[in-house]
Amino acid sequence: MQRIGVFVCWCGTNIAATVDVKAVAEAARKEPGVVFATDYQYMCSEAGQKLIRDAIAEHKLTGVVICSCSPRMHEATFRKTVEAAGLNPYMLEVANIREQCSWIHKDRTEATEKAVVLARTAIAKVSLNVPLTAGESPVTKRALVIGGGIAGIQSALDIADAGYEVDIVEKQPTIGGKMTQIDKTFPTLDCAACILTPKMVDAAQHEKITIYSYSEVTEVTGFVGAFKARIKRKARFVDETKCTGCGECTSKCPSKKNKNEFNLGLDNRTAIYIPFAQAVPKVAVIDAESCIKKKTGKCGLCQKICGAGAIDYEQKDEYIEREYGAIVVATGYNPIDLAKYDEYAYSQSPDVVTSLELERLMNAAGPTKGTLLRPSDGTHPHTIVFIQCVGSRCDDARGKPYCSKICCMYTAKHAMLIREKYPDTEVHVFYIDVRTPGKNFDEFYRRAVEQYGVDYIKGMVGKVVPHDGKLLVQGSDLIANEQVRIEADMVVLAAAIEPDKSARSIATMLTASIDTNDFFTEAHPKLRPVESPTAGVFLSGVCQGPKDIPETVAQASACAAKVIGLLAKDKLKGNPCVAHVNEEMCNGCSTCEKVCPYGAITYQDKEFRVPGPKRTEIRRVASVNEAVCQGCGACTVACMSGAMDIKGFANKQIFAEVDAICR
Amino acid sequence: MQIKIDENGNFKPTIVAFCCNWCSYAGADLAGTSRLSYPANVKIVRVPCSCRVNPLFILRAFQRGADGVILCGCHPGDCHYTTGNYYTRRRMTLLFNMLDYLGIERDRTRVEWVSAAEGAKMARVMNEFVARICELGENKRLEDLRCKKSLEE
Numbered sequence: 035m036q037r038i039g040v041f042v043c044w045c046g047t048n049i050a051a052t053v054d055v056k057a058v059a060e061a062a063r064k065e066p067g068v069v070f071a072t073d074y075q076y077m078c079s080e081a082g083q084k085l086i087r088d089a090i091a092e093h094k095l096t097g098v099v100i101c102s103c104s105p106r107m108h109e110a111t112f113r114k115t116v117e118a119a120g121l122n123p124y125m126l127e128v129a130n131i132r133e134q135c136s137w138i139h140k141d142r143t144e145a146t147e148k149a150v151v152l153a154r155t156a157i158a159k160v161s162l163n164v165p166l167t168a169g170e171s172p173v174t175k176r177a178l179v180i181g182g183g184i185a186g187i188q189s190a191l192d193i194a195d196a197g198y199e200v201d202i203v204e205k206q207p208t209i210g211g212k213m214t215q216i217d218k219t220f221p222t223l224d225c226a227a228c229i230l231t232p233k234m235v236d237a238a239q240h241e242k243i244t245i246y247s248y249s250e251v252t253e254v255t256g257f258v259g260a261f262k263a264r265i266k267r268k269a270r271f272v273d274e275t276k277c278t279g280c281g282e283c284t285s286k287c288p289s290k291k292n293k294n295e296f297n298l299g300l301d302n303r304t305a306i307y308i309p310f311a312q313a314v315p316k317v318a319v320i321d322a323e324s325c326i327k328k329k330t331g332k333c334g335l336c337q338k339i340c341g342a343g344a345i346d347y348e349q350k351d352e353y354i355e356r357e358y359g360a361i362v363v364a365t366g367y368n369p370i371d372l373a374k375y376d377e378y379a380y381s382q383s384p385d386v387v388t389s390l391e392l393e394r395l396m397n398a399a400g401p402t403k404g405t406l407l408r409p410s411d412g413t414h415p416h417t418i419v420f421i422q423c424v425g426s427r428c429d430d431a432r433g434k435p436y437c438s439k440i441c442c443m444y445t446a447k448h449a450m451l452i453r454e455k456y457p458d459t460e461v462h463v464f465y466i467d468v469r470t471p472g473k474n475f476d477e478f479y480r481r482a483v484e485q486y487g488v489d490y491i492k493g494m495v496g497k498v499v500p501h502d503g504k505l506l507v508q509g510s511d512l513i514a515n516e517q518v519r520i521e522a523d524m525v526v527l528a529a530a531i532e533p534d535k536s537a538r539s540i541a542t543m544l545t546a547s548i549d550t551n552d553f554f555t556e557a558h559p560k561l562r563p564v565e566s567p568t569a570g571v572f573l574s575g576v577c578q579g580p581k582d583i584p585e586t587v588a589q590a591s592a593c594a595a596k597v598i599g600l601l602a603k604d605k606l607k608g609n610p611c612v613a614h615v616n617e618e619m620c621n622g623c624s625t626c627e628k629v630c631p632y633g634a635i636t637y638q639d640k641e642f643r644v645p646g647p648k649r650t651e652i653r654r655v656a657s658v659n660e661a662v663c664q665g666c667g668a669c670t671v672a673c674m675s676g677a678m679d680i681k682g683f684a685n686k687q688i689f690a691e692v693d694a695i696c697r
Numbered sequence: 698m699q700i701k702i703d704e705n706g707n708f709k710p711t712i713v714a715f716c717c718n719w720c721s722y723a724g725a726d727l728a729g730t731s732r733l734s735y736p737a738n739v740k741i742v743r744v745p746c747s748c749r750v751n752p753l754f755i756l757r758a759f760q761r762g763a764d765g766v767i768l769c770g771c772h773p774g775d776c777h778y779t780t781g782n783y784y785t786r787r788r789m790t791l792l793f794n795m796l797d798y799l800g801i802e803r804d805r806t807r808v809e810w811v812s813a814a815e816g817a818k819m820a821r822v823m824n825e826f827v828a829r830i831c832e833l834g835e836n837k838r839l840e841d842l843r844c845k846k847s848l849e850e
């Protein structure tokens with residue numbers, strides 16, 4: 035018989051305000067096997083943990099039940115506590131009387147009653163616990179970074195600087211991400227390229243970093259410390275090892291009318307192209323859809339011209355497979371599609387642009403070489419209207435419920451830059467709220483208003499109507515309480531940002547979770563912000579939530595620190611709650627093998643003692659590879675003879691829990 | 698033996714909820730963190746994956762006097778163990794059909810997919826489920842009186 039101790043936590047008033055903790059301890063004391071029960075203000079504090087350790091020693095406890103917050107919060111903490119007192123860490127169960135009781139029920143009697151049931155359920159379970167020891171598995175000392183924007187680059191650089199191999203997989207032909215398209219950065223107004231491109235080069239030259247550009251991760255298997263990824267290297271029809279990036283081919287290619295993605299379609303590029311001058315790797319790529327040779331078989335001009343002999347029209351997609359200890363997700367974001375916002379005439383007039391398009395229109399390497407000109411007729415705009423929160427903080431299905439966070443600041447930046455360069459241009463900004471928390475952010479915004487005379491109008495725009503080469507903007511000024519009409523030359527929309535489309539499939543591939551907006555979920559919103567709940571998967575940058583560049587870089591480095599901490603270990607303690615086969619009962623039918631998603635089950639011929647003259651017989655029985663088994667339990671249900679069970683979540687234990695609830 | 702009638706004479710059902718550790722249990726925690734309430738009748742049993750739930754667990758709950766059993770897992774395709782909830786879906790369809798055949802009302806059992814981000818869905822599902830069980834009343838069909846007796850003694 036076990037000697038069980040029950041510890042009821044008040045969690046300050048979080049639990050104690052709705053649950054009568056004394057009554058819970060009192061009721062627990064009456065349960066079979068319980069030799070000690072008490073309550074305390076904060077069980078997770080050092081004093082609380084000491085109380086547990088002392089009680090284990092004093093009452094010779096063999097099992098411990100903690101009634102407190104969710105086991106997802108402090109189970110690991112309390113496992114360490116009981117281990118320090120000499121108990122096996124798996125002789126512990128946590129009854130969740132906070133998230134699943136005190137926080138959701140208001141009635142004290144009802145909540146207390148439920149807490150008593152939850153406590154006795156945990157007691158019933160722990161009386162059937164057995165000591166478990168975790169197996170160990172080795173750690174592959176290499177990290178995979180999915181996404182080569184500033185987040186991915188920063189994480190990769192930090193991990194590589196610590197001495198570990200890193201592979202960056204980027205789906206575009208070059209690394210650099212969104213930041214390459216940005217002109218200047220707030221609040222310092224330094225040029226994005228000047229601070230980003232050196233980092234791109236650092237990454238390319240780092241001996242520990244391998245960049246797979248124009249590549250995608252297509253499959254991930256395995257688990258923390260031992261992931262296996264399959265990477266598809268899309269055919270770029272140019273041999274990366276031979277191309278020198280001279281650009282000769284791009285100047286001669288006859289297929290010239292293709293939308294230039296880098297400039298967001300504001301100008302054209304050739305079918306063979308290098309995304310931009312500082313691309314890394316600086317290697318050309320052929321867009322098969324517009325290449326005349328690929329389409330008709332005739333042309334082949336670039337091949338003739340290329341001095342390095344790098345062009346290979348027959349190149350095929352290639353797959354490589356590698357092992358990784360940790361995976362960093364840095365898949366970034368995109369502005370939302372504005373097709374649904376037709377009131378702003380985005381699809382009707384080329385002079386209505388998104389903020390990212392404006393970045394290109396103001397950039398020296400952009401389609402207008404940095405002079406701000408109207409896309410429709412190339413004239414200088416004299417009146418520009420900015421519209422904030424297009425699709426952000428939106429309750430209807432068209433937009434996003436969240437604040438995209440970066441728009442207030444970049445609009446202030448745009449307004450300021452325009453007023454500085456073209457003092458004759460009027461700038462109006464329609465806003466709902468101006469949100470500028472951040473170092474030197476509010477000062478920056480005030481400078482835009484006070485020093486540069488940007489006209490901020492609190493209110494929304496109802497309609498933008500293209501008329502006679504102009505754009506009629508109709509909005510409301512909520513402070514003056516009047517309608518405003520502005521005849522503008524250009525309208526700039528601060529489109530909401532959303533996670534990259536690949537987030538969903540990557541989350542599924544990694545079995546990491548994403549929220550309803552497709553942002554990756556962190557293991558804990560406050561205490562573990564850069565880890566995914568899936569062990570070994572880490573989050574860097576906007577894939578986790580809207581962020582500006584400094585925040586992204588900070589998070590990327592934090593993420594790298596976590597990865598380094600993982601890769602520094604030689605062995606990882608596994609999860610001991612894995613499948614276990616009762617060989618006496620197993621009849622070797624192979625059903626479990628078929629449902630196991632990890633291939634952890636194999637079969638062996640074993641000799642068993644039997645009654646009768648033969649004394650022994652050889653039977654085929656299942657055997658579980660504990661290092662591979664993840665403990666899902668699919669086999670336990672599939673097993674027809676009841677030979678399969680999961681340690682820590684055994685059939686007997688779950689039956690006991692059900693019984694305790696229904697008692 | 699639980700008293701299933703409260704002081705106002707209303708039926709108080711016993712409800713067992715199996716939640717997979719990775720999505721639904723976390724979803725229930727999120728309902729808690731967001732202070733979204735659902736009836737206290739619901740008691741959650743944490744299992745590694747929805748596919749850990751043996752149909753026998755559900756039968757056992759009914760035998761022991763549960764009035765409703767709900768099973769929550771990750772959305773199809775999102776199972777932490779990739780395929781676990783597909784097994785769950787198939788197994789439970791079979792079991793629920795069989796229960797129906799045995800005269801246990803179909804609505805006493807339910808499978809729901811609740812992700813870690815869906816605290817609100819968790820609360821809504823539980824509220825709806827409890828309301829439905831209250832309508833159905835006490836489950837007498839499978840209750841095994843012998844087990845009850847031996848427990849009481």
Ligand code: FES
Pocket residue numbers: 717718719720721745746747748769770771776777778781782
């Ligand atoms: S882990 Fe949630 S259903 Fe499998």
